[in-house]
Amino acid sequence: MVNPWGTLHAYGELLTRRPRPLAVLDVPDEGCAHELGRRVGILRRLAPVTVLAPEGTCPAALLEAGATNVLARSMPIEELAARLMADQRWVAKDKAHTSRSQEQDPLPRHLLPQQVSQRVLLSLILADPEPWCCHDLTRLLGSAEQPLTRAALRARMPRLDPHLGRLGLALRRTGRWGRFSYMVIPSAGLMYRHA
Missing domain, CATH: 3.40.50.2300 (Response regulator)
Structure with a gap:
């Protein structure tokens, strides 16, 4: 491809x-x-x-x-x-x-969002346990010439909450002054174990 x-x-x-x-x-x-x-x-x-x-x-x-x-x-x-x-x-x-143990299986299709951008974003943040910097995500999700705007990224991230919740996970945002990191953490109840 x-x-x-x-x-x-x-x-x-x-x-x-x-x-x-x-x-x-x-x-x-x-x-x-x-x-x-x-x-x-x-x-x-x-x-x-x-x-x-x-x-x-x-x-x-x-x-x-x-x-x-x-x-x-x-x-x-x-x-x-x-x-x-x-x-x-x-x-x-x-x-x-x-x-x-280092190579996780992809999530079952029924647990993935229907919208392609949400599905890829969810897969991205689940693929690596290290925090994702907002600048890295905007570069990755934008074109070669123009990164995704941070406002667009901030709008997309909360839309992942219901999907993460079904996996027993939550999204933590840390940082300030225009530099945020996003990391997946366990939530109170674990409904699905991704192995």
Whole structure:
């Protein structure tokens, strides 16, 4: 699948496919180089990431941000394909060594919201136990050129409450002055155990 940044369907696939696939972040030019490390770090929370980078990109910074590999977009297509296949094999082999407890099954469909944006947002916050910064969520859920507005994100988050409640979970928002973090915590009554 080839999808632009921010495509909800693509995030849904990364979050629900087992084992998790390799995400290839194709960066056509240096226009977003200043933000590339941040995007790699965000996408890495969903799946292993290989970056196809333009000439002049510093691979060390992207590897430090969590990239599995950084490949030059300008390399011959045969070599690029072979390296991507090698990355995919390495990720599959690495996943074979991951314990079952570290790889959660996706939620049953009847527990997921009907609306795609809510379903992906719920899956995102359940996929990683670490808090999600509002800036990371707006970057992830917006387009490559324009992040989702924080006002739109603030409006979407409370809509997850009924779905989280059915799972025996609640959403905790912490922070102030324009920087909030969202984290899922257990609520008073546990109705469903996600294992």
